[in-house]
Amino acid sequence: MANILQKIASDLYNGEDNEVARLVQEALDQGVEPQEILQGGLIAGMDEVGKDFKAGELFVPEVLIAARAMQAGMGVLRPLLVEGDIPSAGKYVIGTVQGDLHDIGKNLVRMMLEGAGFETIDLGTDVKPDDFVAAVREHQPQLLGMSALLTTTMPGMKATIEALEEAGLRDTVKVMVGGASLTTAFAEEIGADAYAPDAATAVDMARSLAG
């Protein structure tokens, strides 16, 4: 069993999407539990991608290709995981703030979070503070993530945190922010719980914030 899981992890790392989907099905046919395939194959592979991305050994295109391979594997597993009612690592609402259309980094963060077992709700780009608030009310996530690439849209993060406070929801959710122009100091200043400079760190922080 270890062999097939290692093969899934290494094919995922190499972005072999068709092969990952095929091997996931093969593992299921051999009787390997969906949760074991998720942890020992897909998440293990994505963890390696995250580590090497953080270390500067992999770059954005490779990460996106690996993330696509993970999606291919998840496509086979997802119905079974839902059926089996396996607890997720946590619920994570994510979006790019109002006025900002950059979504490559946000999508990368979302895919890496999914790779780590989080259930993500992606609100897309140009998300108004009230829409973040409505999503927190509806989905009751452990975490809310906001991405901003423009200095002109960064204030949308503060506005969203204030809107959460006004709605009485701030204490129900941990807020993480990220994006090229951000800093830890900015995150502290606006009252966010965490700032992640890259997708791999976002996963590490989400894991520790979700407890």
Ligand code: B1M
């Ligand atoms: Co735009 N753009 N852009 N752009 N663009 C930047 C951001 C800019 C720095 C380019 C420059 O001038 N040097 C500049 C911003 C300057 C500033 O405000 N400081 C800029 C500008 C000015 C603009 C326009 C205003 C240009 C114009 O029309 N005059 C315009 C604005 C449109 C709008 O949003 N309203 C605009 C438009 C665009 C495109 C549509 C052409 C395109 C976006 C396509 C898309 O996203 N679908 C685009 C692109 C591609 C870029 C650059 C070249 C690349 C951004 C990117 O995708 N990087 C960018 C220059 C640059 O950064 N080199 C630039 C790759 C991505 C993986 O990295 O998004 O940083 P990044 O995400 C990282 C981390 O930041 C972090 O993890 C990710 C992975 O490691 N992260 C998070 C991100 N979100 C996170 C959330 C988290 C945690 C971590 O928790 C929730």
